[in-house]
Amino acid sequence: MSQVLPATIPAKLFHERADAIADAARDLAQRGWTPATSSNFSMRVDAAHAAITVSGRDKGKLGRNDIMLVDMDGKAVGTDARPSAETELHTQAYRRWPEVNAVLHTHSRTQSVASRLFAKHGVIRLEGWELQKAIRGHATHESVLDIPVFPNTQHMPELVARVDAWIDAGKPLHAYLINGHGIYTWGHDMAEARRHLEALEFLLGCELDLKRLNA
Ligand SMILES: CSCCC(=O)C(=O)COP(=O)(O)O
Numbered sequence: 228m229s230q231v232l233p234a235t236i237p238a239k240l241f242h243e244r245a246d247a248i249a250d251a252a253r254d255l256a257q258r259g260w261t262p263a264t265s266s267n268f269s270m271r272v273d274a275a276h277a278a279i280t281v282s283g284r285d286k287g288k289l290g291r292n293d294i295m296l297v298d299m300d301g302k303a304v305g306t307d308a309r310p311s312a313e314t315e316l317h318t319q320a321y322r323r324w325p326e327v328n329a330v331l332h333t334h335s336r337t338q339s340v341a342s343r344l345f346a347k348h349g350v351i352r353l354e355g356w357e358l359q360k361a362i363r364g365h366a367t368h369e370s371v372l373d374i375p376v377f378p379n380t381q382h383m384p385e386l387v388a389r390v391d392a393w394i395d396a397g398k399p400l401h402a403y404l405i406n407g408h409g410i411y412t413w414g415h416d417m418a419e420a421r422r423h424l425e426a427l428e429f430l431l432g433c434e435l436d437l438k439r440l441n442a
């Protein structure tokens with residue numbers, strides 16, 4: 228894949244973003260959270276562009292050629308490669324929150340099962356867990372962390388509209404599940420996005436354990 232960059236984006240900047248995405252993806256793939264080419268990852272490059280994974284690639288084996296540039300409408304920039312099928316969910320986060328610089332989407336078993344189990348409620352309420360403090364803005368285990376579960380669809384504008392509706396209702400949003408699909412979360416930088424994802428994976432696993440134990 229050949230990526231031609233706009234004159235305003237230095238190659239070094241794009242390569243730094245691509246390497247950070249590939250590093251994160253390799254780690255998440257090793258944990259088994261990106262089965263069968265699933266999942267997608269991105270980072271903001273500047274106010275008008277993001278670097279995102281090319282669609283259909285093995286996320287455990289990403290190199291610079293597997294990361295491409297898109298604009299904030301999710302359209303490819305300077306390449307014929309096809310961006311992630313879910314690019315619009317990434318660019319939505321960058322448009323809605325200028326302080327967000329990394330978006331992660333994975334398909335772990337825990338995320339997938341939790342999404343099915345809680346879909347009828349439309350939300351998973353996390354309350355009383357110390358690890359909630361790993362999520363930006365949550366200073367105590369006594370805080371309430373609601374993770375919505377949206378219906379799955381292949382039509383991204385429908386999902387984008389559901390996320391917009393949640394945010395426009397004034398409800399805090401740090402992550403969301405898509406039913407039978409996986410999780411989206413983000414952060415001010417890649418380290419924060421990874422911390423959010425790791426904490427949410429742990430917390431969803433705890434909620435599933437409680438259900439299993441009927442506690
Ligand atoms: C085989 S996974 C189905 C698509 C998906 O949910 C996903 O996360 C990966 O899609 P992409 O186009 O980003 O490779």
Ligand SMILES: [Zn+2]
Nearest residue numbers: 265266408409
């Ligand atoms: Zn997916």
